[in-house]
Amino acid sequence: MSKNIKIIIFSIVALLLFGVAWSSSASGWGYAGYGTQYSESRGYYGHSGPSFFYFGSGARYYPTNSTRSGSVGGPGAAGRGPGAGK
Amino acid sequence: MSRSNSTYSRSSDADIEHSTYGWTPYALILIALSVLCFIGASIQNGKAGKSQSFTFEPENPDQVSTLKIDRADVVYAVTVRQSPSGLANNKGWSDVAIIVRSPKGDQLLSFGGDFWRASGYDEGRWSETKNSYTMKATFPLKGDYAVTTESSSSTGAYNQPVYVSFEPRRGSTLPLLILGIPALIIGVIMGYLSNRHVVSEKLAEWS
Numbered sequence: 001m002s003k004n005i006k007i008i009i010f011s012i013v014a015l016l017l018f019g020v021a022w023s024s025s026a027s028g029w030g031y032a033g034y035g036t037q038y039s040e041s042r043g044y045y046g047h048s049g050p051s052f053f054y055f056g057s058g059a060r061y062y063p064t065n066s067t068r069s070g071s072v073g074g075p076g077a078a079g080r081g082p083g084a085g086k
Numbered sequence: 087m088s089r090s091n092s093t094y095s096r097s098s099d100a101d102i103e104h105s106t107y108g109w110t111p112y113a114l115i116l117i118a119l120s121v122l123c124f125i126g127a128s129i130q131n132g133k134a135g136k137s138q139s140f141t142f143e144p145e146n147p148d149q150v151s152t153l154k155i156d157r158a159d160v161v162y163a164v165t166v167r168q169s170p171s172g173l174a175n176n177k178g179w180s181d182v183a184i185i186v187r188s189p190k191g192d193q194l195l196s197f198g199g200d201f202w203r204a205s206g207y208d209e210g211r212w213s214e215t216k217n218s219y220t221m222k223a224t225f226p227l228k229g230d231y232a233v234t235t236e237s238s239s240s241t242g243a244y245n246q247p248v249y250v251s252f253e254p255r256r257g258s259t260l261p262l263l264i265l266g267i268p269a270l271i272i273g274v275i276m277g278y279l280s281n282r283h284v285v286s287e288k289l290a291e292w293s
Contacts, residue, residue: 007111014119014269021123021261025130028161028224030260033186033195036226044192050222053260058219059166062183062196 030054032061108280116273123266130257134160142248144182144237153186153231153252160225161258167218167249170203173240178202180239182248186223187232194231197221224258 028034031054036047049061140151166182173180183198205213225231235248278285 007115010112011115014115017265018119018122018126021265022126024261025126025257025259027159028226028258030258031161031222031224032197034224034226034258036194036224038188038227043190044188044194047194051260053264054222056197056219056221058216059197059199059221061221062198 109276110280113273113277113280116269116276120266120270120273123262123269127259127262127266130255130262131259132256133253134256135254137251137253139249139251140233142235142250143245144235144248145243145245147234147236149234151233151250153233155225155228155231158226158228160228161222161255162225162252163220163222163255164197165218165220165251165253166199167251168201169246170201170215170217172244172246173201173203176204176206178240180244180246181237183236184221184250185234185236187234189230189232191232195223197223198236222255222258 024030030051032050033047034051036044038044049063050056138153142149142151164184166184168180168182170178170180179200179202181198181200183196185193186195187193199216199219201216201218203213203215203217205211233250235250237244237248
């Protein structure tokens, strides 16, 4: 296979990867709530937290049905005040 | 003198010529891909409609506001603000969580953060304040969602109003950054390895 053909194939693969990334981006991949679905029998399901790659901006995600009230990772981890930001 | 320059010129040309048959074209494609990804991420991070803002009073925990989502797969940057001015310096805190429920009452999303202020003297006067946080979230289904807050604070009852803003964005930046950042790193490394002799000579010229 000639060098030029390899370069053309590599370019096409790069463009395909960009297309996949753009499509995922347009559907909101990676943020909390992505993947939520609904059916009459199951109600809302499939919802999940942010992906490993999302750090947020000073916020903490609480898993569904585990808000600060009464959750293990909730009130005890919240409100540490100034120390949390130092 | 002129012979030396001529030899140097031939050597550089040979290196450059060699590099075009090495990894350089692939490196350039990867760098171009990364630039495309960064431009795309910037476009997707743009505002895509009208923001919806709500004000919650912590003394009224039963307050419910309605967030209207008119299309599927919409990304919102949710920014929560509260003034920490009434909190004790260096030790006071206020924590506010946002809870989003479906029209049928299912809890779909919950996140929170704390607000505080601090100051001191350490090789000079310093002060820090945290009065907002942002969480991006995706709403894959259109509909009306109930938004409520839960708050607590070091003082027990901290009644500064909580401002919540839902700003729509065109999409998620994450997939494009996940592709673009490694493409840039690999492209630069490949480009350097293919042209290291030329790069070294140029660096030696400049130093």
